[in-house]
Amino acid sequence: METSGLNTILQFAFWVTVALTVAGAAIAVFPRNILYNVLGLALALTGIAGFYLFLGSLFVALMQLLIYVGAICIAIVFAIMLSRPLHISAPPRPPVKMWLSILASAVFFVGVVSVALKTKWQCAAGHVYKASQWSVENIGNALLTRYELVFEVISLVLLVAIIGAVITAGYSRRISS
Amino acid sequence: MNSLSTYLIISALLFSLGLLGILQRRNLIGMLISVELLLNAANLNFMAYNRFLAPDPVVGQVITLFVMGLAAAEAAIGLSIILALYRKMHSINIEAAQKMKG
Numbered sequence: 204m205e206t207s208g209l210n211t212i213l214q215f216a217f218w219v220t221v222a223l224t225v226a227g228a229a230i231a232v233f234p235r236n237i238l239y240n241v242l243g244l245a246l247a248l249t250g251i252a253g254f255y256l257f258l259g260s261l262f263v264a265l266m267q268l269l270i271y272v273g274a275i276c277i278a279i280v281f282a283i284m285l286s287r288p289l290h291i292s293a294p295p296r297p298p299v300k301m302w303l304s305i306l307a308s309a310v311f312f313v314g315v316v317s318v319a320l321k322t323k324w325q326c327a328a329g330h331v332y333k334a335s336q337w338s339v340e341n342i343g344n345a346l347l348t349r350y351e352l353v354f355e356v357i358s359l360v361l362l363v364a365i366i367g368a369v370i371t372a373g374y375s376r377r378i379s380s
Numbered sequence: 381m382n383s384l385s386t387y388l389i390i391s392a393l394l395f396s397l398g399l400l401g402i403l404q405r406r407n408l409i410g411m412l413i414s415v416e417l418l419l420n421a422a423n424l425n426f427m428a429y430n431r432f433l434a435p436d437p438v439v440g441q442v443i444t445l446f447v448m449g450l451a452a453a454e455a456a457i458g459l460s461i462i463l464a465l466y467r468k469m470h471s472i473n474i475e476a477a478q479k480m481k482g
Contacts, residue, residue, distance in 0.1 A: 221390060228394050231413050232401040244413050247394070251420050254387070258431045263441050270448045275416060275455045282459040283409060286466040296404060304403030312396035319388040329435035337437055342445075345438040350446075357449045364453035372460035 217257055224250030237283055245276045262339045387428035395421035408462045408472045412455065419451045 227250055230243025248271040255264035346354050394417055401414030423444045430440020462472055469476050 224390070225393060225397075228397045228417055231417060232397050232405075237407060237409055240410055240413050244416060247417065248420060251394075251424055254390070254424055255427055258387075258427050260427065260441055263427065263444055266445060266448060270452055271416070271420070274452060278455055278459055279409060279413065282462055285463055286409070286472050296406070301404050304400055307403060308396040308400040311399055312392055315392040315395070316389055319385055319392065324384055324433060326433050327435040333437075337441070341438050342441055345442050346445075350442055353446060357446055361449060361453050364456050368456040368460035371457070372463045 213257075220250050220253040220257070223247075224254070238280075241276055241279050241283065244279070245272050248272050248276070259337050262342060384428055384432040387424060391421040391424040391428070394418075394424070406473050406475055408465070408474055409459075411474070412458050412462070415458075416451065416455070419447060423447055 224247050227243045227246030227248075231240050231247055232243075234240060234243075248267065252264040252267040252272070255261075255267060398414045398417030398421060401417065402411055405411050405414065426440045426443050426447075430437060434440060465477060466472050
C-alpha cells in the first residue's frame with residue numbers, strides 16, 4: 204500500500220517534469236524576446252536535470268545544473284546584455300520559411316518517434332540495473348582509467364576554447380583595425 | 381521507472397523543437413539556444429539507453445559529461461564570435477552577415 208502511494212507520487216512528479224521541460228523548450232524557441240528564450244532554456248535544462256534524477260544519476264543531474272543552468276545560461280545572458288538593445292524590434296519572419304521549417308521538424312519528429320516505437324529494444328547481454336553501479340566512484344574510475352585520454356583531450360579543447368574566446372571577443376577590434 | 385520509449389519520445393520532442401528553432405530563428409543567440417536544446421536531447425537519449433539497455437552503466441554518463449564539456453566550449457566560442465560580429469555589423473541577425481557572399 205505504502206509503495207503504491209509512493210509510486211503514484213513519483214509518476215505524478217515525472218509527468219510534471221515532462222510538462223515543465225516541454226513548456227520550457229517551447230518558451231526557448233517561440234517568443235520573439237530573446238530574454239524569454241534564455242529563461243525558457245533554463246527551465247528546460249532544469250527539467251532535464253530532473254530526468255537524470257529519475258534515471259538514477261545524481262551526479263550527472265548536479266553537473267547539468269552546474270554547467271548548463273549555472274554557466275551557459277549566464278554566459279548567454281551576458282552576451283545578450285553586451286550585444287543588441289532589446290527595444291529594437293526585429294523584422295517579421297517570412298511565413299513561407301516558417302511553414303517550411305515547421306514541416307521539416309514535424310517530419311523529423313514523426314520519423315524518429317515511429318522508429319523508436321517500432322523497434323523491439325533488447326537489453327545487452329550483461330545488462331543489470333543496480334543503483335550501486337551508478338555511483339560517483341564508478342564514474343571517477345572510468346574517467347581516470349579507460350577514458351583518460353578523452354578526458355585530457357577535452358580539457359585541452361576547453362583551454363583552447365577559452366583562449367580563443369578571449370582573443371575573438373577581446374582583441375577583434377585591434378586585429379580588424 | 382518509466383519505459384525506454386517515454387524517454388525516447390521526450391527527447392525526440394526536444395530535438396525537433398530545437399531543430400525548428402535553428403531553422404526559423406535569425407537571431408544568432410536564439411540559434412545558439414536551440415543548439416543547446418539539441419545537445420540536451422541527445423544527452424537524454426544517452427542516459428536513457430544507458431539506464432535501460434547498456435551492459436556497462438558508466439559509459440552513458442561519461443559520454444554525457446564529455447558532451448557537457450564540449451557544449452561549454454562551444455557556447456564560449458559561439459558567444460565570443462557573436463560579440464565580435466555585433467561589433468562589426470551592429471546586428472546579430474544572420475542575414476546581415478553576408479560579407480563573404482561577394
